[in-house]
Amino acid sequence: MGTTRRYLGYAVACLALPVAQVVAPPLAGRELPELAYYLMLFASGAACLAALACLRVPTYERRTMVCLALGLACWFAGMAYAIARSGAEENLISTYVLFVSYGVPLLYAAVSTRDEPSMLSRRIVDGSLLILLVILCYLGVRDLRDANGFLKNEDMVWVVVAFDVENVFLFLTFVIRSLTATEEREHRFFRLTATFLGLYAIAAGIHNHDELHPNLPIFQQLADVLPTVPFVALICLLHAQRHRRPFEPTRHRWARQLSVSLAPGLLLAAIFALSLGISETQRTFGRVVLALAMLAYVVRVTQTQFWFARTRDMLSEALAAVERVSLLDELTGIPNRRAFDQALAERTKEAAREGKPLSALMIDVDLFKTFNDTRGHPAGDVALSAVARLLAGTLRRPTDFIARYGGEEFVALLPGADRLGAQVVARRMNRAIYDAQLEHTHGIDGRVTVSIGVATGLPPDVQSLVREADQALYVAKSSGRNRHVSANEALEPG
The missing domain is CATH 1.20.1070 (Rhopdopsin 7-helix transmembrane proteins)
Incomplete structure (x- = not known):
């Protein structure tokens, strides 16, 4: 009205x-x-x-x-x-x-x-x-x-x-x-x-x-x-x-x-x-x-x-700043899974164009669930950040790339590295984590350790690298941990 x-x-x-x-x-x-x-x-x-x-x-x-x-x-x-x-x-x-x-x-x-x-x-x-x-x-x-x-x-x-x-x-x-x-x-x-x-x-x-x-x-x-x-x-x-x-x-x-x-x-x-x-x-x-x-x-x-x-x-x-932030893992400060997917596509094209090998390393922190259950998630976050820094420090070349793949898993790409070169980097990673003496009550020798799966491919057979590296990682973990294993190769202790 x-x-x-x-x-x-x-x-x-x-x-x-x-x-x-x-x-x-x-x-x-x-x-x-x-x-x-x-x-x-x-x-x-x-x-x-x-x-x-x-x-x-x-x-x-x-x-x-x-x-x-x-x-x-x-x-x-x-x-x-x-x-x-x-x-x-x-x-x-x-x-x-x-x-x-x-x-x-x-x-x-x-x-x-x-x-x-x-x-x-x-x-x-x-x-x-x-x-x-x-x-x-x-x-x-x-x-x-x-x-x-x-x-x-x-x-x-x-x-x-x-x-x-x-x-x-x-x-x-x-x-x-x-x-x-x-x-x-x-x-x-x-x-x-x-x-x-x-x-x-x-x-x-x-x-x-x-x-x-x-x-x-x-x-x-x-x-x-x-x-x-x-x-x-x-x-x-x-x-x-x-x-x-x-x-x-x-x-x-x-x-x-x-x-x-x-x-x-x-x-x-x-x-x-x-x-x-x-x-x-x-x-x-x-x-x-x-x-x-x-x-x-x-x-x-x-x-x-x-x-x-x-x-x-x-x-x-x-x-660009948002893009950079979106490509970084918030906890560890290294690139995240999305950044890895982009890097894999770029490195795969480069390998095919230049006719050079490409190696991938799948890295998993051993017994990390047990670490979280006994020491708590805050301590687990600290340990993951330390492992990320140590792994990144083992890479020597500017083209080498490492990212957090998810949870306690990391992945590295080594452009131009053949199987032997990738094994050298994997061995260096195993040693760096072991020598850091990060305390883990239920870990090997009471320390935090990692298992690594290594895969190397030549163009054009580089698309299955991550899957092969993951399979090699499974072999490394089931064979005693704290070691690296190359795809289709014999067991190699770390």
């Missing part, structure tokens, strides 16, 4: 000014032609104040709300200037510049994405570009004025069409941004502003075309009462949408990419469209302003590309 009352209140607010405009002349007993313009001034000013008030509402994004407030301020200034200078009865060129300029901050809000950098230098460039766009807009309509500064009647049609194009363009741009938004605040702003722009495009279109259709009385009446509706509706929308609501972004990645990629092109299109109005009489100054606008645009794009390049490099470094 409360929601129904609230929306009825919004509807009454939107209709209040049009109704007042209709009933005021009969009550006053005379025509009030200036009333429509004062009501538009009041409605646009109230909408601008409402947008400024939303800067303090945390659910609205400050950047976009500032753009909306600036656009409404331009429209308010245009109406105030028209009333002050011409009584709103004639079309002063300066007012057209302000009315057109209302779309410039809105266009900036539409083309600026959350993916772009936010810094002082960027804001200075953007501010300069907006000012240059306003100057281009003024230069475009400058030659349409008569000796008194008013719009020539013969140019009225073209100006009306330009307004219609701008309004429809802004409306469609905001609709696209609302459909491709990825964040709730962004979606809410573009949705409510698109609604306002759609209503404004209809009201402004009817108002601007009334002089072109003097034989339609209903057209004249609508042209006077409708322009206040979009501004009051915007105030109601800002109030109604101030709370967060459930939001699910579009799942179409292409839509988001299209929105981001079109943003820079919209600014360039605006510069190009406004430059078409530069005439021969202001060629030098117009070209300077156009060149500055293009320079500002280029600097803006360069800033974005530099920021993206720097972000890409930072992400690459972060990903």
Whole structure:
């Protein structure tokens, strides 16, 4: 019930000014032609104040709300200037510049994405570009004025069409941004502003075309009462949408990419469209302003590309660091099973390409379950870390590789090592662990020891190395432990 009352209140607010405009002349007993313009001034000013008030509402994004407030301020200034200078009865060129300029901050809000950098230098460039766009807009309509500064009647049609194009363009741009938004605040702003722009495009279109259709009385009446509706509706929308609501972004990645990629092109299109109005009489100054606008645009794009390049490099470094961490065993600090799988694939390709042998050593800590049961898992972790360091210390060549295979098992790859060379490394590993005298109550000679299975293959028969080494390891463990065994070879004590 409360929601129904609230929306009825919004509807009454939107209709209040049009109704007042209709009933005021009969009550006053005379025509009030200036009333429509004062009501538009009041409605646009109230909408601008409402947008400024939303800067303090945390659910609205400050950047976009500032753009909306600036656009409404331009429209308010245009109406105030028209009333002050011409009584709103004639079309002063300066007012057209302000009315057109209302779309410039809105266009900036539409083309600026959350993916772009936010810094002082960027804001200075953007501010300069907006000012240059306003100057281009003024230069475009400058030659349409008569000796008194008013719009020539013969140019009225073209100006009306330009307004219609701008309004429809802004409306469609905001609709696209609302459909491709990825964040709730962004979606809410573009949705409510698109609604306002759609209503404004209809009201402004009817108002601007009334002089072109003097034989339609209903057209004249609508042209006077409708322009206040979009501004009051915007105030109601800002109030109604101030709370967060459930939001699910579009799942179409292409839509988001299209929105981001079109943003820079919209600014360039605006510069190009406004430059078409530069005439021969202001060629030098117009070209300077156009060149500055293009320079500002280029600097803006360069800033974005530099920021993206720097972000890409930072992400690459972060990903590389994550990749390095993900390839290390957290307990022992040596490579893990995933790193071993990658190394095996690389070493296998190298062996096949160079025609050299590849040896694999499967290493298992003897009676480690018993060690954990008697001394506890913390002590077992310490022992595994010590064994890992000792095993890694027995490798002499940079290409040799060792990893924790899982649990108390380790695995080593020895590129270019034949069977005899692999046996030398295995013997060295057995001796290093035994001589370290890591205490193990139930171990051989009261020490921690390892059993090793050795396998060597020549290209292309290297794919089964790990399986053969594991089988040799089983033989070593079942034959007394603390020794190494080569695949298909006799038992060799450590």
